[in-house]
Amino acid sequence: MSMPFYVSPEQLMKDRADYARKGIARGRSVVVLQYDDGIAFATENASRALHKISEIYDRIGFGAVGKYNEFENLRVAGVRYADLRGYSYDRVDVTARGLANAYAQTLGTVFTTESKPLEVEIVVAEVGQQASGDQIYRLAYDGSVTDEHGYVVMGGQAERLGTLVTEEWRAGMTLPEVLGLAVRTLGAPAEDGGEHRAIPASQLEVAVLDRTRPRRTFRRLAGALLEDLLD
Numbered sequence: 001m002s003m004p005f006y007v008s009p010e011q012l013m014k015d016r017a018d019y020a021r022k023g024i025a026r027g028r029s030v031v032v033l034q035y036d037d038g039i040a041f042a043t044e045n046a047s048r049a050l051h052k053i054s055e056i057y058d059r060i061g062f063g064a065v066g067k068y069n070e071f072e073n074l075r076v077a078g079v080r081y082a083d084l085r086g087y088s089y090d091r092v093d094v095t096a097r098g099l100a101n102a103y104a105q106t107l108g109t110v111f112t113t114e115s116k117p118l119e120v121e122i123v124v125a126e127v128g129q130q131a132s133g134d135q136i137y138r139l140a141y142d143g144s145v146t147d148e149h150g151y152v153v154m155g156g157q158a159e160r161l162g163t164l165v166t167e168e169w170r171a172g173m174t175l176p177e178v179l180g181l182a183v184r185t186l187g188a189p190a191e192d193g194g195e196h197r198a199i200p201a202s203q204l205e206v207a208v209l210d211r212t213r214p215r216r217t218f219r220r221l222a223g224a225l226l227e228d229l230l231d
Helices: 009-025 068-088 096-113 158-168 175-186 223-230
Strands: 030-035 038-044 053-057 060-066 120-126 135-139 145-148 151-154 204-210 218-221
Touching (some): 030 060, 030 158, 030 175, 053 204, 060 068, 068 096, 096 120, 096 135, 096 145, 120 151, 135 151, 151 158, 158 175, 175 204
Antiparallel strands (some): 030 151, 038 204, 120 135
């Protein structure tokens, strides 16, 4: 009689984590930056139909890297969660913190109980009435949640690109300033000495949570408007 194949829980979790990280690293990065009037999202994405940045609710935005079908399912679930909570209670009761907790439970459950983890990393951001009320939560494939302040970079060369943002970002930047920083970051070479890429506006997916708007703060920036902001 053959012995059953045994894998220690530690090794199993490590293998799942490595698998998820490799899948996420293959995707284009998403940069999220706080500016004076809100929160900006930017990524390199030539598709006009398959979005990596989306609206969840009145003041909440969503960005993701990894496998499209997996993070799209999470986005739809988030919209349903927000609509149900806003209908059952009040629209102000729908918060990024509550949504992040719900996502964390889903991601953590899949990571520990399913044979394949979700190859996704997501950010949930909520714009406040003032800059001090802005919230940015980063969620990893295993359900861990990080409360970010000011900015976050996910996917691709996240650590390397995050260092570039750290060097240049400052509180109170204007929208053109943070978009310029985002594009420079996304076009940075993968290795030292590499060539910096100039990414045209047509290859970018950009959206903002604009605190100056009355209720629905999410809006996409494209075409001539985006080109003017990047000049």
